[in-house]
Amino acid sequence: xxxxxxxxxxxxxxxxxxxxxxxxxxxxxxxxxxxxxxxxxxxxxxxxxxxxxxxxxxxxxxxxxxxxxxxxxxxxxxxxxxxxxxxxxxxxxxxxxxxxxxxxxxxxxxxxxxxxxxxxxxxxxxxxxxxxxxxxxxxxxxxxxxxxxxxxxxxxxxxxxxxxxxxxxxxxxxxxxxxxxxxxxxxxxxxxxxxxxxxxxxxxxxxxxxxxxxxxxxxxxxxxxxxxxxxxxxxxxxxxxxx
Numbered sequence: 627x628x629x630x631x632x633x634x635x636x637x638x639x640x641x642x643x644x645x646x647x648x649x650x651x652x653x654x655x656x657x658x659x660x661x662x663x664x665x666x667x668x669x670x671x672x673x674x675x676x677x678x679x680x681x682x683x684x685x686x687x688x689x690x691x692x693x694x695x696x697x698x699x700x701x702x703x704x705x706x707x708x709x710x711x712x713x714x715x716x717x718x719x720x721x722x723x724x725x726x727x728x729x730x731x732x733x734x735x736x737x738x739x740x741x742x743x744x745x746x747x748x749x750x751x752x753x754x755x756x757x758x759x760x761x762x763x764x765x766x767x768x769x770x771x772x773x774x775x776x777x778x779x780x781x782x783x784x785x786x787x788x789x790x791x792x793x794x795x796x797x798x799x800x801x802x803x804x805x806x807x808x809x810x811x812x813x814x815x816x817x818x819x820x821x822x823x824x825x826x827x828x829x830x831x832x833x834x835x836x837x838x839x840x841x842x843x844x845x846x847x848x849x850x851x852x853x854x855x856x857x858x859x860x861x862x863x864x865x866x867x868x869x
Contacts, residue, residue, distance in 0.1 A: 631687045632716040643676040659707040673726040679857030688726040734864040737807040752859035758830035766826045767796040777846035780815035824855035
């Protein structure tokens with residue numbers, strides 16, 4: 627049997643979602659908990675990798691359990707073992723050929739910024755006290771939907787075979803006292819959302835124009851973009867699959 631595991635986590639204390647040697651990650655914690663419950667190693671395959679410090683309101687892993695009786699009550703058991711900044715939301719059986727990563731049709735990310743000091747948001751959003759033109763920010767977000775090659779917003783030393791991404795949604799919205807950048811695409815490059823945010827913030831501050839922003843995209847050179855947006859403002863919000 628193959629099962630799909632839905633999780634949410636606060637990434638502050640972790641070196642990312644994917645298991646790494648000698649590193650404290652989301653995947654390694656969940657695999658350790660599964661091994662306790664099922665008394666044997668369980669290997670997870672993730673739908674989306676998140677970097678160190680990045681959060682997820684929804685992420686998925688699949689795992690195979692041919693000799694294990696997986697039950698709904700195990701959600702409670704796993705959460706009792708896991709640290710309180712990682713939560714299992716659901717476990718359900720899927721088809722044997724289901725793949726959490728390759729069958730995902732889109733991912734939605736949110737990036738949160740706030741402009742008034744707030745001690746309760748320090749690890750969960752970017753404090754950005756500079757004057758911003760949100761009309762320009764919105765214009766930059768809309769411009770992104772015209773393009774498909776996002777080489778300029780990809781970190782080097784990535785294993786991605788292509789820099790092409792189809793952006794389906796790109797907008798800034800106000801949520802309470804925070805501005806949130808919402809971006810949905812079929813796939814994302816390493817560091818892409820944070821680079822998009824940091825570079826758009828330069829547009830919003832008047833440091834670069836929309837025309838210059840377009841040249842950064844069209845330059846297909848990662849030295850042109852700004853990668854300075856910190857991870858703690860970024861959330862993997864949703865991973866979608868065909869019904």
